[in-house]
Amino acid sequence: xxxxxxxxxxxxxxxxxxxxxxxxxxxxxxxxxxxxxxxxxxxxxxxxxxxxxxxxxxxxxxxxxxxxxxxxxxxxxxxxxxxxxxxxxxxxxxxxxxxxxxxxxxxxxxxxx
Amino acid sequence: xxxxxxxxxxxxxxxxxxxxxxxxxxxxxxxxxxxxxxxxxxxxxxxxxxxxxxxxxxxxxxxxxxxxxxxxxxxxxxxxxxxxxxxxxxxxxxxxxxxxxxxxxxxxxxxxx
Numbered sequence: 464x465x466x467x468x469x470x471x472x473x474x475x476x477x478x479x480x481x482x483x484x485x486x487x488x489x490x491x492x493x494x495x496x497x498x499x500x501x502x503x504x505x506x507x508x509x510x511x512x513x514x515x516x517x518x519x520x521x522x523x524x525x526x527x528x529x530x531x532x533x534x535x536x537x538x539x540x541x542x543x544x545x546x547x548x549x550x551x552x553x554x555x556x557x558x559x560x561x562x563x564x565x566x567x568x569x570x571x572x573x574x575x576x
Numbered sequence: 577x578x579x580x581x582x583x584x585x586x587x588x589x590x591x592x593x594x595x596x597x598x599x600x601x602x603x604x605x606x607x608x609x610x611x612x613x614x615x616x617x618x619x620x621x622x623x624x625x626x627x628x629x630x631x632x633x634x635x636x637x638x639x640x641x642x643x644x645x646x647x648x649x650x651x652x653x654x655x656x657x658x659x660x661x662x663x664x665x666x667x668x669x670x671x672x673x674x675x676x677x678x679x680x681x682x683x684x685x686x687x688x689x
Contacts, residue, residue, distance in 0.1 A: 506681050552618045568616070568617060
């Protein structure tokens with residue numbers, strides 16, 4: 464069935480290092496992808512998005528890469544800070560399905576000082 | 577604060593009672609989405625509106641769940657005859673129509689005893 468999954472449930476990095484969080488999706492009709500950060504007890508917070516006609520998009524300290532050939536998405540966080548500690552979700556949507564988001568299970572990022 | 581707001585933030589109810597949650601979206605957004613999130617999982621889509629029209633409701637978990645957005649502004653989600661399995665975080669998000677980021681509210685945490 465359709466799914467958006469994550470390769471690693473927990474990622475532990477040293478402060479200042481770069482972090483890479485990976486995500487796989489299975490629906491080739493997906494045309495919009497988005498990363499969210501969620502801290503305990505809060506709603507998901509938008510980080511960055513990418514449309515299927517792009518393969519890379521950069522934000523402040525974050526980069527999203529999209530490989531449509533292997534249906535893979537990644538989030539790179541540069542110079543990871545303690546405030547980046549949270550659960551990260553990737554999500555996909557399709558314009559012909561109301562753009563409702565299908566989320567993966569999440570990766571917990573732990574930043575060691 | 578011009579973000580998405582939800583009320584109440586926490587609700588404890590006894591099994592069999594009805595509960596209603598409210599969501600106030602970002603005022604410029606005409607799309608409003610409801611999701612449910614259980615512990616350790618990503619949000620799961622329930623239903624969405626464009627203005628006052630409910631365009632997808634087949635993902636509502638049972639006929640005990642219903643949602644409204646009567647004037648195309650705020651929305652309510654009602655759960656009738658609550659069960660312990662309904663305990664979860666209920667999230668609301670809003671966006672412009674199409675492949676645009678959805679902004680989430682802080683959620684309503686429901687506990688059914």
